[in-house]
Amino acid sequence: MSPTNTSRLGRAASSAVAAAALLVLLGCAWRVCGASNTSDGLWLELTIGFIAGGYVALGWLRPARVGITAPQTMLLLGAAGMVAGLGWDCRTGGLNALLSVCQPGTGDFVRAVRLHWHLLPATHIGMVAGGLATVPLLRSLRQGCRRQFCARLVQNVACSVWMILGMSAGSLGFLDLAVRFAGHGAPAMLGGMFAGMVWGMVASVCVYRLWFAALAARKLHLRAHEPLGAR
Numbered sequence: 001m002s003p004t005n006t007s008r009l010g011r012a013a014s015s016a017v018a019a020a021a022l023l024v025l026l027g028c029a030w031r032v033c034g035a036s037n038t039s040d041g042l043w044l045e046l047t048i049g050f051i052a053g054g055y056v057a058l059g060w061l062r063p064a065r066v067g068i069t070a071p072q073t074m075l076l077l078g079a080a081g082m083v084a085g086l087g088w089d090c091r092t093g094g095l096n097a098l099l100s101v102c103q104p105g106t107g108d109f110v111r112a113v114r115l116h117w118h119l120l121p122a123t124h125i126g127m128v129a130g131g132l133a134t135v136p137l138l139r140s141l142r143q144g145c146r147r148q149f150c151a152r153l154v155q156n157v158a159c160s161v162w163m164i165l166g167m168s169a170g171s172l173g174f175l176d177l178a179v180r181f182a183g184h185g186a187p188a189m190l191g192g193m194f195a196g197m198v199w200g201m202v203a204s205v206c207v208y209r210l211w212f213a214a215l216a217a218r219k220l221h222l223r224a225h226e227p228l229g230a231r
Contacts (some may be wrong), residue, residue, distance in 0.1 A: 170196020
């Protein structure tokens with residue numbers, strides 16, 4: 001097998017392992033919130049499809065060199081913190097309150113973000129805290145990561161913001177689908193939150209890849225217009 005094929009298989013395996021781990025955390029979230037299994041099939045299939053598609057996109061945007069990539073690590077730690085916070089929010093009635101006021105078909109994104117923060121505070125705090133844990137973890141495990149963007153706090157916070165926005169957008173999208181299909185409730189909302197979190201990370205990676213591409217293009221432009229004696 002050629003080195004190129006081996007590299008591709010390694011990236012695919014890394015994405016598959018990370019996606020499977022995220023689906024396990026999704027199952028934990030459903031168990032924590034007490035979701036029934038009678039109408040979960042549709043939302044499970046949709047969530048698997050969106051998560052798999054998101055991890056394929058991440059694998060293309062941010063290929064793995066060794067093991068799981070920084071975005072994948074952040075997703076997993078963020079999801080773990082999210083599930084831990086969800087347990088507290090379910091105990092205090094936050095999830096049921098959100099389901100009662102966040103009705104399908106409204107499409108009000110700003111209101112959805114506010115409601116998610118207000119009614120599921122521990123869920124969001126846990127997700128952000130888990131994501132922030134990526135910074136010291138990667139710096140301790142990968143020495144080269146100290147000099148890379150993946151371990152910078154500002155980038156990590158930016159990724160967290162995109163993940164939060166993605167969670168709200170995903171839940172709205174899944175609840176809108178629930179207008180046409182049976183099963184509106186916790187499975188639809190949680191499936192949308194997990195799917196949206198993954199695609200929020202995809203959006204974040206796209207933004208910083210475009211940023212670096214713009215910086216590189218600017219340097220080339222400036223280099224091309226330098227006087228010959230200054231080169």
